[in-house]
Amino acid sequence: MKKCSSLEEARTEIDKLDMHIVELIAARNEYIKQIAHFKDSIDEIKAEDRISEVISRVRAKAISLDLSPNLINDLYVRMIDGMVESEIAEFKNAKSL
Numbered sequence: 001m002k003k004c005s006s007l008e009e010a011r012t013e014i015d016k017l018d019m020h021i022v023e024l025i026a027a028r029n030e031y032i033k034q035i036a037h038f039k040d041s042i043d044e045i046k047a048e049d050r051i052s053e054v055i056s057r058v059r060a061k062a063i064s065l066d067l068s069p070n071l072i073n074d075l076y077v078r079m080i081d082g083m084v085e086s087e088i089a090e091f092k093n094a095k096s097l
Helices: 006-035 050-062 069-096
Strands: none
Touching: 006 050, 050 069
C-alpha cells in the first residue's frame, strides 16, 4: 500500500483502484458467460450452493483483511444477481443458435 502525502494523491490512487476493480468485475463476467455454455438448464445457472460457497469464501477473505464481511456480502450478492441474469441471457442465446 502506497503511503500518500496529500488528499489529491490518495484520491488518485483510489481512482486507479476503482478502474482496476471494474476491469476485474468485467473479466469475472466474461468467465460467467463462458460457464453458461457448460450448463444444461436455468436451474443449474441459479446454483444456490455455489453462490453460498462464493459468499462464504469472500466473507472469510474480508475478515482476514480486516474489512467488513457485511459490506463484501452485500456487494457480492448484488454482483452475483446481475451476473446470473447475464449468464441466463447467454445460456438462452447459445441454446437458440
